[in-house]
Amino acid sequence: MAANNISVQFNLDRELTPHAEPSERILEIAVQAPAIAMDLQRSPLNLALILDRSGSMQGEKLEFVKQAARHVVELLEEKDRVALVDYDDSVRVLFPSQRLDARSRAGLLRMIDTIRSGGSTNLSGGWLTGCRQVAESSQNGSINRALLLTDGLANVGIIEPSELAGHARELAQRGVFTSTFGVGTGFNHHLLEDMANQADGRFYFIETPSSIPGIFENEFQELLTIFAHQAEVILSYPASLQVSVLGEWRHEQKEPGKLHIHVGSLPSGRERQIYVKVNIPGGAIDTVLPLQVNVLARGENDLLMEAQADRSIRLAGREEVDGAPVNEELLTRFAQVELADRASAALKLEREGKREQASALVKKSLGAHRERLAPGVAQYYENMSDRMRTGMDELDRKRSHADAYMHKQRRGVTQSFPLLPQAKGHLIFSANGQMILLDTGSPVSFGSTQKFEFMDQRHQVARDYMGVTTEYISQTIGIPIQLLLGMDVLKGLFFQIDVQNGMLHFSQDFIAAGPVRIPLETMLDVPYASIGVNGLPRKMFIDTGAKIHYLRKEVLAGQKALDTEKDFYPLVGEFETTVYQLKFELGGEVCSMRCGALPQLLDMSISLAGMDGILGTELYDNYRVTFDPRRQMMSLESYRLGKWS
Amino acid sequence: MTQDEFLIQDLAEETGVSPRTIRYYQQEGLLPEPDNRGKFAYYNQDHLKRLILIQELKKNFLPLKEIRERLNSLTSHEVQILLEEQNDRHTRQAPPSAPAPRIAENRKIETEPDSALDYITRLLTTSSHKPVQDPGDAHRIHSRKAAPQQYVSGSPAESWRRIFLAPGVEILVKEPLSPQDEKRLAELIKFAQKLYT
Secondary structure, eight states: OOSSOOEEEEEESOSEEESSSOEEEEEEEEEEOOOOOTTSOOOOEEEEEEEEOSGGGTTHHHHHHHHHHHHHHHHOOTTOEEEEEEESSSEEEEEEEEEOOHHHHHHHHHHHHTOOOOSOOOHHHHHHHHHHHHHHTOOTTOEEEEEEEESSOOOSSOOOHHHHHHHHHHHHHTTOEEEEEEETTSSOHHHHHHHHHHTTOOEEEEOSGGGHHHHHHHHHHHHHTEEEEEEEEEEEOOTTSEEEESTTOEEEEEETTEEEEEEEEEETTOEEEEEEEEEEOOOSTTOEEEEEEEEEEEOGGGOEEEEEEEEEEEEEOHHHHHHSOOOHHHHHHHHHHHHHHHHHHHHHHHHTTOHHHHHHHHHHHHHHHGGGSOHHHHHHHHHHHHHHHHOOOHHHHHHHHHHHHHHHTTOOOEEEEEBOTTOTTOOEEEETTEEEEEOTTOSSOEESSSEEEETTEEEEOBSOBTTBOHHHHHHHHTSOOSEEEOHHHHTTSEEEEETTTTEEEEESSOOOOOSEEEEOEEETTEEEEEEEETTEEEEEEEOTTOSSEEEOHHHHTTOOEEEEEEEEETTTEEEEEEEEEEEEEETTEEEEEEEEEOOHHHHHHHHHTTOOEEEOTHHHHHEEEEEEGGGTEEEEEETTTOSOO | OOTTOBOHHHHHHHHTOOHHHHHHHHHTTSSOOOEEETTEEEBOHHHHHHHHHHHHHHHTTOOHHHHHHHHHTOOHHHHHHHHHHHHHHHHHHSOTTSOOOOOOSSOOOOOOOOOHHHHHHHHHHOSSOOOOOOOTTOOOTTTOOOOOOOOOOOOOOOOEEEEEEETTEEEEEESOOOHHHHHHHHHHHHHHHHHHO
């Protein structure tokens, strides 16, 4: 079989279980799609954009939605099909599903412009009409998906959430999948999540209208890189056991001892982790209970891929069980998933007004797992439980629910940290009691501790990089830091630098990109980009460790000096540089910023690397900047406009 | 089609193995290719028996590679014998709840399950909605009760589809439409779009 196959890892918290009494074991099933080259020919998309134009969408929201739709149209190719449906109490097919040639593309863009807000919300009618467009145009190998966006409650047509979720499930079984996008605080998050879970799609909570285009784009990019279609995990186990699936994955039992779990479609390089609790009634000592996992998915050209893994549980005496090794790391992950799963259920209760019950549910689950949770995580749920008792506001509900959704399906951790103010242009934040300097200019992380945990992952850290230590840096910048976070860790994450709001955001999942895109390349993992300086293209390292921008002397020849400034650079030490005011052009954005001349030693090494300079942190005073190392892209959003242009 | 032949869907139903998996087994050489005549692929009793045997061997946690090696060396008759042996073992060892595989000699060909399109059309055209089983909180698979559910569905008002052509020009169509009228409508839209672009 091809090397590019789907793979599965199957693990148990313990391979032994007591024979004399009922017990519970935890299974972890991790399904991975390998990372494939992006230039492989992708499958044609068959999409329906289903947009809410009810009265409440009026204004900013609808404008951003239209912009998102236009952006998706730009990204589609001629082989793709798309339909456009909008709905209030009536449903309109603005653009019946068709291929996008130049002519139809222009027609579709015109249709998007005509969307105006209207009456109430016939969510079911809009959704089903969109699904029909997808179903009608479905072909072998096409990626069939309806993208349903709403900001309100279904109040016309089918309005019962469980019925809508049931239809979503039926349609997924028939090859039409749905992702859902909830905007603002007025929609029913349980409904939208259920629909996405049942339809093998993804649920998105969009808190601010300005992130609608970026979030739509993320879904779109995931669809483009789908490697394994409709992955299905089949767990076979002795029928005397009881199993339950966490994370609300769509699943069914077709016969005793056989559980089918649908994990949807996997983009290239992504993993899905499914946790299953197994209840074992006990039995004769030394009985071996065989467990098997089969994963089936469709790959390129509709070829079936299969992976298989076997494990077994042996019934043993109490003493032997207690002495057997325990997979602690698995149990830590499981604790997070189960807690999020319970929090999700509790949020439903809270929404129904059962506050005490909701609060107690979270507390109970927290009690069971506390010792395995990082202190921050335990505190998070502690606070949630408290807020449930007094009643939550709608935004709090939406945010907590979106977090729980991400955690229970382990779709990746997202964390935010406040930036240390007055750090003299350095990006410093505190996590797990350590002061950390964000430095995209360093290929490796180093610090005074050997290991550190960041974003749920443990990292090994070097003591220094080419003789530079965190002690040395602390001394030079006058702020004590324990860790320098370099590209070895950062390259696996999305991160956003938002200096104006004093925040750093990190995500294993995604962060919506800003409107101005700049492609990145890397040298020894350090990113660089082609930037226009006074009208000429220059290759510059993107270095969050440098304060201002720097260019080689040669490049600056003939420019009028503005000022001088003191700075330091590891290995070079402190130096004074002449400062110039130059016009930088970044992906079409023009911004006037200060730029120094590189000291001689750096000038030489930068020149040897074939570069012209360094883009420092002054960039972040002017733009909110999002890094997407996976797609090798950096995006900017100007603080001056505050909005998408 | 003779009485001893099946379409993939029947074979799937008979054995509880999905068509996807059946095709996979074929691709992996565990099952012989079906008889491809015209639009359909026909499977016979030998396919059925081999498929049941594969399932039996899988229950013993044999890897697919080994199952393939075993099966490929067997004649149709040997497959039958092995299957009977497996059945015997079942009746001797298995708890009564485990059903022995049944082989129906003469089965009526049933229609394929409805398509997504049929399903949606049915939903969009019926005003009273059939309750569906709650897929939501299916945590406990064994203890789950199939509680009957009541739905308060939206108004069974007339349903019109509005198709937008250009500013100020729309077509209104009353649902449901017959498949033939759907086709006509599609033609009409195509034509109208040419006029307005």
